Amino acid sequence: MERVSGERRTIEVALPLPLFQTFTYGVPPEMPTPVAGTRVVVPVRNRKAVGICVGSTAAETVPVDRVRDIAVVPDEDPAVGSALLGLAKWMADYYVVPLGIVLRAILPAALGDATAPRPRLRTERIAVLARDLPSLQERDRLFARSRRQRELFEALEQLGGRSEVAHLVSRLGFSAPVIRALVSRGLITIQAAAVPRDPFAGRSPAPPPAHEPTGRQRESIDALVRAPPGDVFLLHGVTGSGKTLVYIELLREIVHRRGQTAIVLVPEIALTPQTVDRFRAVFGDQVAVLHSALSDGERYDAWRALRRGEKRIAVGARSAVFAPLEGLGAIIVDEEHETSYKNGETPRYHAREVAIVRARAEGAIVVLGSATPSLESWQNAESGKYRRLSLPDRVGGARMPAVEVVDLREGRSPSAQHAGTSLEPFRKVFSESLEAALGERLQRGEQSILLLNRRGYASFLQCDSCGDVRTCPNCSVSFTYHRTPERLVCHYCLREETAGDTCRRCGGATVRQHGTGTQQVERLLAERYPYARLARMDVDTTTGKWAHANILDRVGRGEVDILLGTQMIAKGLDFPNVTLVGVVDADVGINLPDFRASERCFQLLSQVAGRAGRGAKGGDVVIQTRVPGHHAVVCALSHDYRAFVDAEVAARRHPSYPPFTRLAHLVASGDREDATAALAERLSEWLTAALAAWGRDEVTVVGPAPCPIERIKRRWRWHLLLKSERPASLTRLGRALMERFPVPDAHALRVTFDRDPVSLL
Numbered sequence: 054m055e056r057v058s059g060e061r062r063t064i065e066v067a068l069p070l071p072l073f074q075t076f077t078y079g080v081p082p083e084m085p086t087p088v089a090g091t092r093v094v095v096p097v098r099n100r101k102a103v104g105i106c107v108g109s110t111a112a113e114t115v116p117v118d119r120v121r122d123i124a125v126v127p128d129e130d131p132a133v134g135s136a137l138l139g140l141a142k143w144m145a146d147y148y149v150v151p152l153g154i155v156l157r158a159i160l161p162a163a164l165g166d167a168t169a170p171r172p173r174l175r176t177e178r179i180a181v182l183a184r185d186l187p188s189l190q191e192r193d194r195l196f197a198r199s200r201r202q203r204e205l206f207e208a209l210e211q212l213g214g215r216s217e218v219a220h221l222v223s224r225l226g227f228s229a230p231v232i233r234a235l236v237s238r239g240l241i242t243i244q245a246a247a248v249p250r251d252p253f254a255g256r257s258p259a260p261p262p263a264h265e266p267t268g269r270q271r272e273s274i275d276a277l278v279r280a281p282p283g284d285v286f287l288l289h290g291v292t293g294s295g296k297t298l299v300y301i302e303l304l305r306e307i308v309h310r311r312g313q314t315a316i317v318l319v320p321e322i323a324l325t326p327q328t329v330d331r332f333r334a335v336f337g338d339q340v341a342v343l344h345s346a347l348s349d350g351e352r353y354d355a356w357r358a359l360r361r362g363e364k365r366i367a368v369g370a371r372s373a374v375f376a377p378l379e380g381l382g383a384i385i386v387d388e389e390h391e392t393s394y395k396n397g398e399t400p401r402y403h404a405r406e407v408a409i410v411r412a413r414a415e416g417a418i419v420v421l422g423s424a425t426p427s428l429e430s431w432q433n434a435e436s437g438k439y440r441r442l443s444l445p446d447r448v449g450g451a452r453m454p455a456v457e458v459v460d461l462r463e464g465r466s467p468s469a470q471h472a473g474t475s476l477e478p479f480r481k482v483f484s485e486s487l488e489a490a491l492g493e494r495l496q497r498g499e500q501s502i503l504l505l506n507r508r509g510y511a512s513f514l515q516c517d518s519c520g521d522v523r524t525c526p527n528c529s530v531s532f533t534y535h536r537t538p539e540r541l542v543c544h545y546c547l548r549e550e551t552a553g554d555t556c557r558r559c560g561g562a563t564v565r566q567h568g569t570g571t572q573q574v575e576r577l578l579a580e581r582y583p584y585a586r587l588a589r590m591d592v593d594t595t596t597g598k599w600a601h602a603n604i605l606d607r608v609g610r611g612e613v614d615i616l617l618g619t620q621m622i623a624k625g626l627d628f629p630n631v632t633l634v635g636v637v638d639a640d641v642g643i644n645l646p647d648f649r650a651s652e653r654c655f656q657l658l659s660q661v662a663g664r665a666g667r668g669a670k671g672g673d674v675v676i677q678t679r680v681p682g683h684h685a686v687v688c689a690l691s692h693d694y695r696a697f698v699d700a701e702v703a704a705r706r707h708p709s710y711p712p713f714t715r716l717a718h719l720v721a722s723g724d725r726e727d728a729t730a731a732l733a734e735r736l737s738e739w740l741t742a743a744l745a746a747w748g749r750d751e752v753t754v755v756g757p758a759p760c761p762i763e764r765i766k767r768r769w770r771w772h773l774l775l776k777s778e779r780p781a782s783l784t785r786l787g788r789a790l791m792e793r794f795p796v797p798d799a800h801a802l803r804v805t806f807d808r809d810p811v812s813l814l
């Protein structure tokens with residue numbers, strides 16, 4: 054067989070196919086050899102696909118007669134720079150995903166379409182000043198009686214000499230004849246130009262923060278500015294302590310003084326429009342906002358502007374970590390504990406981890422900011438891997454809100470005065486304390502936020518007297534209550550126990566608990582307070598692209614008295630007139646069958662409490678619970694993150710969970726229940742055999758068991774948990790499994806490998 058020789062050039066191409074390999078293609082004689090990172094359109098069977106050239110083929114490996122040629126090289130420059138290509142290779146290895154699938158995920162979708170190699174840019178008419186009029190006398194003479202023409206001319210001057218015609222007409226109210234008049238006088242020209250589609254363009258930016266950095270903020274800023282490349286900082290600041298100001302001052306140094314670029318990751322743009330507005334207020338046109346709801350064309354525009362260096366700061370949700378910036382100086386991960394940084398589909402990367410790997414490779418620093426850092430990041434700061442900066446006080450002398458815990462076990466039975474009245478259903482959900490607090494706010498014209506913890510789908514059994522919830526002794530997670538037959542099941546290890554009517558701890562009666570829906574609570578509120586203006590924010594009310602921002606803008610304008618919502622309302626909102634935050638039922642979150650349930654609950658309670666009292670009026674928080682002694686509740690009550698971490702870290706040692714071990718979550722899913730269970734069994738046997746063949750016990754296999762959420766989108770789900778203290782062992786086992794484990798019916802059954810999972814539901 055003929056081998057590659059000097060006459061035939063071949064390259065290796067990564068394609069978005071579920072195969073752990075690259076593919077060899079020939080370069081036609083008339084074509085220059087593409088450099089690594091360049092997009093190439095290649096034949097795959099009888100269609101065309103877009104791949105990324107990852108380098109030349111090692112000369113002696115390819116039978117040349119079976120190699121097909123690349124069809125087209127659509128771009129002049131590589132779509133993926135060498136640093137990002139290196140990052141993609143790391144991700145492919147660590148998350149056990151084919152390189153081509155990683156590369157497709159990190160590029161804008163528009164670049165993956167073989168039929169339209171380059172998305173068309175939207176063009177728009179731009180008015181551009183054609184000459185200067187430095188002297189006032191000249192202006193007076195030229196515009197003598199044409200007041201609007203002069204206003205248009207001066208508006209354009211203020212806009213930096215150019216503006217979209219549409220903006221001048223619809224926003225500033227200039228008429229077409231006025232614009233035409235300036236054109237005919239030679240004062241402006243109209244040009245067609247490619248215009249980025251910026252959905253934030255219509256939002257008026259917030260005014261820059263008025264206050265100077267406090268002493269503590271200044272210390273943090275100085276430490277960041279002096280940091281050597283590659284350093285990772287954990288910026289631990291209480292809610293309202295002014296972390297955003299620290300970010301902005303750091304970016305002034307990085308972008309304005311050093312001429313470098315930066316990435317700012319936020320949990321979800323739609324939920325944090327205020328934060329984004331503040332960056333735009335300071336850095337204006339330098340900022341590209343990347344949003345998960347952008348159209349492909351909008352995303353491509355932003356990507357292109359970053360790639361060309363026209364924009365120097367990328368602000369966005371997790372995928373903004375792949376912004377094609379050169380000369381990266383800093384990556385900021387705001388609210389680093391948020392689970393939305395984890396991608397929910399392949400590649401299942403965690404943007405915080407990717408940010409650290411990228412920053413170290415490119416010589417940038419990383420700032421992880423949070424009021425309630427993840428246990429992993431906290432542990433890394435304790436061990437000295439990260440450097441810790443603290444902002445222990447709220448800025449502007451604001452105090453932390455007073456938190457009151459209402460014990461739902463007391464006075465659970467409706468008090469005599471309401472029994473049988475129309476108030477009875479309301480009183481089952483709202484304690485007298487919370488009702489009184491709400492009433493006061495309505496009277497004073499102040500605003501309230503009510504949080505309903507994650508919608509309950511798993512029932513649990515709780516003691517009505519002591520609040521105890523039974524947990525699996527093997528796994529330390531709550532048992533899930535099953536009705537038929539009645540039993541308690543651990544959804545990690547499949548241990549079963551009888552349910553029983555009495556509490557094992559105190560002998561009290563047990564009751565089945567389940568979450569209350571947001572709609573139901575909204576109806577109760579509407580009946581109780583017919584004149585209150587209510588807004589509800591949950592997955593049902595926020596399907597539109599800007600639905601979140603619109604609801605929040607209404608709150609900001611004072612058009613809402615009570616905002617009711619799921620955990621999405623707990624994030625970075627800052628409304629000075631919100632003086633009450635109520636948590637309707639804290640227990641639903643605490644008792645989810647997930648080892649992170651307490652951590653999530655503490656974070657949520659702390660974050661939502663942080664929404665109260667950010668203005669001069671102060672604020673109160675009311676938390677309703679049946680477990681007032683639970684460390685997540687106690688520590689949220691006292692705003693004591695350290696105490697929470699101490700208790701939680703101790704609980705993670707035995708049985709061991711992160712940060713003391715590394716996890717991978719294997720989920721088998723299928724359209725038939727029996728076949729899915731059988732697949733999970735076979736996975737377990739395969740893993741056990743593979744580990745035995747290695748002769749090492751570096752990885753522990755837990756399960757299989759049905760997932761706590763047993764069905765999603767009509768697919769049954771079973772899972773296994775892999776634990777190891779050695780990351781490399783998980784990589785090796787995961788790679789062997791994903792490459793070699795035979796899935797019997799690949800159309801109906803699927804196996805996913807989730808490294809460092811954030812949820813085991």
Ligand SMILES: [Zn+2]
Pocket residue numbers: 516517518519520521556557558559560561
């Ligand atoms: Zn009890």
Ligand SMILES: [Zn+2]
Pocket residue numbers: 525526527528529543544545546547548
């Ligand atoms: Zn268990």
